[in-house]
Amino acid sequence: KTTVEFWYSGGTKPQIMMKKLIKEFNQSQDQYTIVPSLQGNYTETYQKLQAGLASGTAPALTLLRGDRAKIMNDRHLVEDLRPLMTPSFHWDDFLGAFRKQVTDKDGMIFGLPAYGTTQILYYNKHILAKYGFTKKDLSTWQSLAKVAKAVTQKNSDGQVTFYGWEPMWGAGNLMDAAYSNGGRVISKDGKKILFDSPQWITVWDSFRKWIHKDHIMRIHSGGQGWEYWYKTIDDVMKDRALGYTGSSGDQGDLNFNKLAATIQPGWGNHPAAPEASALVLQIPKGTSKAKAKGAFAFMTFYTDAKNTAAWSMYTGYIPVRKSAEKDADYQAFVKDHPQALVPLEQTKLATPLFTDPTKGKIIDALRIAADQVEVQNIPAATALKQAARTAQRALDRANRQH
Amino acid sequence: MGLLLKGILVTTSIQANTQQVHLSHKTPWLTLKHVQQAAKYLFLSACGLFMVFPFLWMFFGSLKTNDEIFSNPLELLPQHFHWYNFVETMQSAPFGLYIFNSFEVALFTTLLVLANSSLFAYALTRFTFRGKTAMFSLVMASYMLPAAVTYVPSYIVLAKLGLLDTHAGLILSNAASVFGVFYLRQVFLKIHPSLIEAARIDGASELKILWAIVLPQCKAALTTLGLITFITNYNSYMWPSLVINTADKNLIATGIRQFFIAQGNYGLNWSHIMAASTIAVVPLLILFMISQKIILSGIADNGIKE
Amino acid sequence: MAAVTLNQIEKTYPNGFQAVHGIDLHVQDGEFMVLVGPSGCAKSTTLRMIAGLEDISSGKLSIGDKQVNHLPPKDRGIAMVFQNYALYPHMSAYENMAFGLKQLKLPKEEIQARIDQAAQSLEITNLLQQKPNEMSGGQRQRVALGRAIVRKPDVFLFDEPLSNLDAKLRVSTRIGIAKLHQDLKASGQQATMIYVTHDQVEAMTLGDRICVLNAGKIMQVDKPMHLYHYPANKFVAGFIGSPAMNLAKAMLERKDQHWFITIGSLSWRLPDVLTTRLTVDSSQPVWLGIRPEHIRQAKTEARHDNTIDVVISVVESMGNEQYLYFEWLGQEWISRMGLEGLEHIQINSSQALTFDLTNIHLFDQDTEQSLLRPTF
Amino acid sequence: MAAVTLNQIEKTYPNGFQAVHGIDLHVQDGEFMVLVGPSGCAKSTTLRMIAGLEDISSGKLSIGDKQVNHLPPKDRGIAMVFQNYALYPHMSAYENMAFGLKQLKLPKEEIQARIDQAAQSLEITNLLQQKPNEMSGGQRQRVALGRAIVRKPDVFLFDEPLSNLDAKLRVSTRIGIAKLHQDLKASGQQATMIYVTHDQVEAMTLGDRICVLNAGKIMQVDKPMHLYHYPANKFVAGFIGSPAMNLAKAMLERKDQHWFITIGSLSWRLPDVLTTRLTVDSSQPVWLGIRPEHIRQAKTEARHDNTIDVVISVVESMGNEQYLYFEWLGQEWISRMGLEGLEHIQINSSQALTFDLTNIHLFDQDTEQSLLRPTF
Amino acid sequence: MLSVNNKMKQYWQLLFFLSPLLLPLLLFWVLPFICSIYISFTDWDYISPTYDWVGMDNYRYMLDDSQFLQALNNTLVFSLAVVIPTVAIGLGFALLLQKRFAGSSFFRAIIFSPWITPTVAVSIVWSWVFDSKHGLANELLGLIGVPSVSWFEHGNTAMFVVVLVTIWQAVGWTMLFFISALNKIPSSIYEASLIDGCSAWTRFLKITLPLVSPTTFFLLIVNIINAIQAFDQFQILTQGGPGGETRTLLYWFYQLAFQQYDMGSATATAVIIFLITAFLTSLNVWIGKRWVYY
Ligand SMILES: Nc1ncnc2c1ncn2[C@@H]1O[C@H](COP(=O)(O)OP(=O)(O)OP(=O)(O)O)[C@@H](O)[C@H]1O
Ligand SMILES: Nc1ncnc2c1ncn2[C@@H]1O[C@H](COP(=O)(O)OP(=O)(O)OP(=O)(O)O)[C@@H](O)[C@H]1O
Ligand SMILES: O=P(O)(O)OC[C@H](O)CO
Ligand SMILES: [Mg+2]
Numbered sequence A: 001k002t003t004v005e006f007w008y009s010g011g012t013k014p015q016i017m018m019k020k021l022i023k024e025f026n027q028s029q030d031q032y033t034i035v036p037s038l039q040g041n042y043t044e045t046y047q048k049l050q051a052g053l054a055s056g057t058a059p060a061l062t063l064l065r066g067d068r069a070k071i072m073n074d075r076h077l078v079e080d081l082r083p084l085m086t087p088s089f090h091w092d093d094f095l096g097a098f099r100k101q102v103t104d105k106d107g108m109i110f111g112l113p114a115y116g117t118t119q120i121l122y123y124n125k126h127i128l129a130k131y132g133f134t135k136k137d138l139s140t141w142q143s144l145a146k147v148a149k150a151v152t153q154k155n156s157d158g159q160v161t162f163y164g165w166e167p168m169w170g171a172g173n174l175m176d177a178a179y180s181n182g183g184r185v186i187s188k189d190g191k192k193i194l195f196d197s198p199q200w201i202t203v204w205d206s207f208r209k210w211i212h213k214d215h216i217m218r219i220h221s222g223g224q225g226w227e228y229w230y231k232t233i234d235d236v237m238k239d240r241a242l243g244y245t246g247s248s249g250d251q252g253d254l255n256f257n258k259l260a261a262t263i264q265p266g267w268g269n270h271p272a273a274p275e276a277s278a279l280v281l282q283i284p285k286g287t288s289k290a291k292a293k294g295a296f297a298f299m300t301f302y303t304d305a306k307n308t309a310a311w312s313m314y315t316g317y318i319p320v321r322k323s324a325e326k327d328a329d330y331q332a333f334v335k336d337h338p339q340a341l342v343p344l345e346q347t348k349l350a351t352p353l354f355t356d357p358t359k360g361k362i363i364d365a366l367r368i369a370a371d372q373v374e375v376q377n378i379p380a381a382t383a384l385k386q387a388a389r390t391a392q393r394a395l396d397r398a399n400r401q402h
Numbered sequence B: 001m002g003l004l005l006k007g008i009l010v011t012t013s014i015q016a017n018t019q020q021v022h023l024s025h026k027t028p029w030l031t032l033k034h035v036q037q038a039a040k041y042l043f044l045s046a047c048g049l050f051m052v053f054p055f056l057w058m059f060f061g062s063l064k065t066n067d068e069i070f071s072n073p074l075e076l077l078p079q080h081f082h083w084y085n086f087v088e089t090m091q092s093a094p095f096g097l098y099i100f101n102s103f104e105v106a107l108f109t110t111l112l113v114l115a116n117s118s119l120f121a122y123a124l125t126r127f128t129f130r131g132k133t134a135m136f137s138l139v140m141a142s143y144m145l146p147a148a149v150t151y152v153p154s155y156i157v158l159a160k161l162g163l164l165d166t167h168a169g170l171i172l173s174n175a176a177s178v179f180g181v182f183y184l185r186q187v188f189l190k191i192h193p194s195l196i197e198a199a200r201i202d203g204a205s206e207l208k209i210l211w212a213i214v215l216p217q218c219k220a221a222l223t224t225l226g227l228i229t230f231i232t233n234y235n236s237y238m239w240p241s242l243v244i245n246t247a248d249k250n251l252i253a254t255g256i257r258q259f260f261i262a263q264g265n266y267g268l269n270w271s272h273i274m275a276a277s278t279i280a281v282v283p284l285l286i287l288f289m290i291s292q293k294i295i296l297s298g299i300a301d302n303g304i305k306e
Numbered sequence C, D: 001m002a003a004v005t006l007n008q009i010e011k012t013y014p015n016g017f018q019a020v021h022g023i024d025l026h027v028q029d030g031e032f033m034v035l036v037g038p039s040g041c042a043k044s045t046t047l048r049m050i051a052g053l054e055d056i057s058s059g060k061l062s063i064g065d066k067q068v069n070h071l072p073p074k075d076r077g078i079a080m081v082f083q084n085y086a087l088y089p090h091m092s093a094y095e096n097m098a099f100g101l102k103q104l105k106l107p108k109e110e111i112q113a114r115i116d117q118a119a120q121s122l123e124i125t126n127l128l129q130q131k132p133n134e135m136s137g138g139q140r141q142r143v144a145l146g147r148a149i150v151r152k153p154d155v156f157l158f159d160e161p162l163s164n165l166d167a168k169l170r171v172s173t174r175i176g177i178a179k180l181h182q183d184l185k186a187s188g189q190q191a192t193m194i195y196v197t198h199d200q201v202e203a204m205t206l207g208d209r210i211c212v213l214n215a216g217k218i219m220q221v222d223k224p225m226h227l228y229h230y231p232a233n234k235f236v237a238g239f240i241g242s243p244a245m246n247l248a249k250a251m252l253e254r255k256d257q258h259w260f261i262t263i264g265s266l267s268w269r270l271p272d273v274l275t276t277r278l279t280v281d282s283s284q285p286v287w288l289g290i291r292p293e294h295i296r297q298a299k300t301e302a303r304h305d306n307t308i309d310v311v312i313s314v315v316e317s318m319g320n321e322q323y324l325y326f327e328w329l330g331q332e333w334i335s336r337m338g339l340e341g342l343e344h345i346q347i348n349s350s351q352a353l354t355f356d357l358t359n360i361h362l363f364d365q366d367t368e369q370s371l372l373r374p375t376f
Numbered sequence E: 001m002l003s004v005n006n007k008m009k010q011y012w013q014l015l016f017f018l019s020p021l022l023l024p025l026l027l028f029w030v031l032p033f034i035c036s037i038y039i040s041f042t043d044w045d046y047i048s049p050t051y052d053w054v055g056m057d058n059y060r061y062m063l064d065d066s067q068f069l070q071a072l073n074n075t076l077v078f079s080l081a082v083v084i085p086t087v088a089i090g091l092g093f094a095l096l097l098q099k100r101f102a103g104s105s106f107f108r109a110i111i112f113s114p115w116i117t118p119t120v121a122v123s124i125v126w127s128w129v130f131d132s133k134h135g136l137a138n139e140l141l142g143l144i145g146v147p148s149v150s151w152f153e154h155g156n157t158a159m160f161v162v163v164l165v166t167i168w169q170a171v172g173w174t175m176l177f178f179i180s181a182l183n184k185i186p187s188s189i190y191e192a193s194l195i196d197g198c199s200a201w202t203r204f205l206k207i208t209l210p211l212v213s214p215t216t217f218f219l220l221i222v223n224i225i226n227a228i229q230a231f232d233q234f235q236i237l238t239q240g241g242p243g244g245e246t247r248t249l250l251y252w253f254y255q256l257a258f259q260q261y262d263m264g265s266a267t268a269t270a271v272i273i274f275l276i277t278a279f280l281t282s283l284n285v286w287i288g289k290r291w292v293y294y
């Protein structure tokens, strides 16, 4: 029997589901054994993978975030999956956006989308209704702000007891909103940093105003691991906020008797254009033929229509195959759980994943700028211009070197 | 700073007190000395509370329910003692195994460090050889090197040795304690050379002298160094989490953080995390209790050269 | 056979300092040799070279008939007693003594027997189970001696073994060491002893012979009484004896057949016992030396020209004798006298003192060597 | 005016140990008082109570005419020289001396002047800028003295100030201290000195009077010569004098008008000079004491009944005198004799020795008090 | 010192004593550091077998990088803010607890105890204490009428928290060394000063302080080195935030190396960290010559 080491990570529900699927796979055939190794989170998987590759101890299969999967390919560290695809595999059945995400300009397929994720809105439908608003009122950030303002409550000391909205801490939400205002991180030719443009500054400064001046939104920051994330969810669940911007993967944890989901708002007249991406299964370079075959066999199993649908139902993440929607169980599920379709819907208008050509310096600059705007109440112009300078230097350097 | 100043002033007058000089008249019922004593205890108790508070909170937090923890931080004691939290925590992750792993790695690292630091320090203090100063400078320079700086190349070295994801790898890579050499060197320097000469005349080999004459006299220092090394390695987080991949081989610090992250669903159970932290600390507390007499006096007796 | 022979031994420390300048010394089998000299004169260095604790830079060192320059300490058949005793603090007295024997892999019974015997003779049997920090200085000293004895060495080396003891204890332990040497000799174990001290009382009372060192060179090697009465040079004269010998510049003058010593404005004729011993035959400047006990209170009846009148500046009484300090010719002199007959010399009183000219010493002012032949 | 008076002083340490048992002592203004006694007899405790470094449990302590029990050290007009000198190691000699004066807020010039003067008289002017660890033991000692002097105290306190020096240095520094006392007196500064030592040579040579302590009680306070010649009890007899007095049990017997002392099988008639001093009038068991110098080589011509024949077990020669050790009546005795006339007594040789009966001491076996009246 | 006839034997003996430590030292400290210096002149990405030699480029880029400069500044501020109070408070406690009295060893143990806890475990507690909403610190401030502070949302307060926790951990350890130093001052020196009659304050300034100065010096150096190498508490309390305001050089190194895999820049940072440590240590040694009495 060929053993295939598999490094992965995920929240509790994904963990449970992953274990179940691995067990099923191992029992379904007697050629391969998947040996899973749970990592702390996606980042840790990536870190360890670097070390593993450097020392020749990398596993045969990894689950990585999309941007990192791309970097792995840029650095020529992954196997091409095309030779492993049999005609029965139906690559075409995968969602186009996700297919595009793992195909490089030479046509090489450097990974298989495992499940999709994107940030959507979750809100308390009863309270929204109570104030006489509907889902429509959440379709642009401007109108969302109006709603937020209307529902925000303060006590006699002027302290806010109920917030209108809670964006998620970090650059992600702000970037999504900037995309929705037509912003880009880098120019098409890959030479110029663009996030100090007015599109970005307007968007980011609006958030700053909503958070720090109007006090209709709030940010939970810092803490351990996902701590801020759950504090945010908690506020919504415990009636301290109307809604929040969160991951498709949150669905498994949420109570939809109370909440509802919808896609992210556009900015003014611009339609919404948030990022959507797939988590990617990859076979690191240097994996033996036999192991690679085994790894691919598992990928095939894991992403078949039935399983990707089951995964989606249990965790809330987006199924990666079009055919999943035809799965009977899934169809029944989405009837009962309309929110499950929201991420999928959003994926259709999504901006493709931004991959950092400087291997992290641009993202780091944006992260710090986001912190300054969201947490420290520094004007977006200042923060973004400073970040752009840093990023531009890094970008120039990266371009020079290639 | 204010507290500090007060502390010093109180103390200097206490030093005068040890000479038992009565500045005042016969025997008033409340002397300046009494007031000073009371002030000293009060001050120390306040500081002591500050120092142990986090432990207490952690411990009592582990006995609270999740909501209780956040409801009123000023309330230290739980309404009900939920001892079951510990059982649940122990069941939810193999903490026993993690602690065992930490113990194993820390113990062997400590033994190795004690052995090789002793040998090295002995050679530095009792042999004359060319390059001795250079050798010592090398050790001292390494002291200024942040461990993190060495991670990448060290990792590759371990890989080349085939020791990745093994406890042996961890032990070996932590086996050079610069502090150990530095500390033992100072301690050995204080042993009168005539003792070593007497033993040489008695016909003992150098190893025998180290073992039978030098080390027994440095028990306090060795215990101190041992405990320091043990604690550092038991608690170590970064490096083990890089080297170890297999969950069953994790050390406790990684284990706790893993537990944190693995709790990665909404409704993070803080009391379990507190319980896990408490469980991790308890073995060290016990070890500290046992050896505190030695460690506290040990540094005092054999402290670094003055 | 364990004579110890030093042949042109030199020692230069790694830092370039030459501590020992070509020492020749032959210590006979069974002899008690004391090395004495001021601090820093290389007593310890010499002893430690003999022990093998210090490299010998050049020269030959033999113990018995074997050259041992390159033997490690344990193979030289020596035992050493250190100034600070160097007892292993974590071992009982018994273990301290047994340690060296265990290294020799002696059978247990043998070890036990040797220790018992030594302990008995040193009267430390009841201390055997105690650790050094539970013992007094004197007891530690005896355990250290015991540790040396049980090794049955050919040569005992002592480095100021008494200097950490208080005055009373020093006296009694000194006698103990003298007895030990006698006993070992009596028991047929011809133990050679080399004993370093800077205390000249110890040197005088213990040594069969004394080797006086100064600045890494040997000044004189001789029997204690010879050193005292016939110091070979000014250094030895000043070093041996307490209170120290008075030394002053003077002129040795030959006038016809007679010899005179001129000091200050006085000129004394040398007695014949001295002139016969003189090794020079013409006048020359000299150091005149005279021991305190040879400056006596002048008998009132007979006043000689070697009597001077001085004012006593300090009187120290010891009960049975007293030291008188006085200023003469711009320097301080000491006279030592028994108490019989003369009581209570007052400070600042005037006294007539007589120099006993038969007991003076003369040294060349350049070479500082004695100008008098010894009479033995 | 700085007499020091101790009136029924007691000291009980916090652990309950009573170190001092009701001491009465009057040290006169300008007097040099030495406290002497074996280790642990509470010399330091007593001195430290005078200094104010230790609480007085009960009794009255006055300096001058002021009771100072509760004054802090600095206000008692004292200065102290410690055994280990207690120099501030981080300050130069000058700063060490100036430190106390600065606390008194003296003007700079005054400080400078005092230090210059003291330094000159102690010959440490060239050391003033050096730190203690750059000085030899003797130099440190002198700086410590200087630090005491510049304070111009009424009372100097010394706690074994010489015990860390080597033998030679001890002698010269001892003389220095004696001179200091004289000089201060001469300059009209009637400085009282209280000096603790366990070395009886220091005690004998320095003290105007000596106070002998034992186990926290005063044994005798007297002038050195009186202590030596008329010890009030057996303790003082054994403690003062080196080598120590020989002491043995004997019977004092009255037969008719005559007194006899019976020791072993011998019975000697007491000379009349002694009988007139006797304080008892009937027979009783006694301790017989005789100093080593009073056991002499018997003159061959006249052999008295107070001559005994003994075998000499150890001989120690000092150059000008020698000590003979012999066994008699089951205990060890020492005889001390000058070298004149008699040379080279051999070990194990037989000798006839005479006891000088006019110089013996007698003590009650129970009270250990002297049975002889002093004659002064 | 020792005369051993057989040169070979001596050689093997030396090897026997030195190699058990030298081996891991060379393998896991010296060699990695040499590699690091080499890597700092390349653009290696940690895995690729190929890399380019870029000379001083990494250093040049870094020295002109606002983020590096900010991290440098943070490191210096943090070190200073930690080291001086740690040493001062440690000395204060040592003075209080130097003499044995009822309960002294209990207090010593308590003050020492923070040092034995895993930073990972205990930093969590501290992050709650300084929680901006319900944290204990704010509750306490509330009691005395001070408005709550959002500790982790401002650079200064976030740095303050990390500094506080670091001092909290290091003070007991520092105290122990001071206690041993104080106990070594002969009591007769204090007695001499009593007779000289100085005030308690003068005694502290003029006698105690100079006499423990070698220990102060040693502790300053050790604490500086520890402060520069502080990592865990940042990782758990602030992750370098907000907005990079608590990002120290070591943390920056960590991010460059293990998040961005920019090994060239990372190792260049590491070399700079080493140089700064060495510089501060030598500076201390140099200044120390003026105030440390040996
Ligand atoms: N390891 C060494 N390196 C350099 N010089 C040394 C060394 N040991 C001793 N010396 C010097 O050699 C000389 C002789 O030293 P040694 O210890 O033999 O003297 P000593 O006669 O024993 O003195 P003391 O009576 O003080 O013990 C001294 O000047 C000393 O400073
Ligand atoms: N702080 C203390 N607590 C209890 N007992 C003490 C203390 N200091 C001294 N003693 C005891 O008091 C007695 C007298 O001590 P002290 O130091 O005065 O003796 P000393 O005559 O100076 O002896 P030495 O000649 O050894 O210096 C000793 O038995 C000693 O053990
Ligand atoms: O990063 P994502 O999109 O996988 O989502 C975060 C998780 O939902 C947190 O539990
Ligand atoms: Mg010596």
Ligand SMILES: [Mg+2]
Pocket (backbone or CB within 6 Å): D043, D044, D045
């Ligand atoms: Mg004393």
